[in-house]
Amino acid sequence: MSEITGMLAIGNGEKCPYCDTVMTKDIDTLNHMTENHEDKLVEALFGATDKKDIEHIKTLKQKGE
Numbered sequence: 091m092s093e094i095t096g097m098l099a100i101g102n103g104e105k106c107p108y109c110d111t112v113m114t115k116d117i118d119t120l121n122h123m124t125e126n127h128e129d130k131l132v133e134a135l136f137g138a139t140d141k142k143d144i145e146h147i148k149t150l151k152q153k154g155e
């Protein structure tokens with residue numbers, strides 16, 4: 091069964107597009123993204139490029155909405 095990581099599908103052995111971390115089966119791609127590249131993730135998923143939009147989406151996410 092393949093893992094679904096939204097629009098950011100990075101396979102095992104592939105490099106993260108935002109840093110040099112190579113994804114392995116021990117690394118949760120989505121987790122890595124949220125912890126290290128949250129702004130980039132929000133941008134990729136929601137098309138938000140404005141800092142204010144990104145902060146807004148983060149706030150919504152934290153509320154679980």
Ligand SMILES: [Zn+2]
Pocket residue numbers: 106107108109110111122126127
């Ligand atoms: Zn990374």
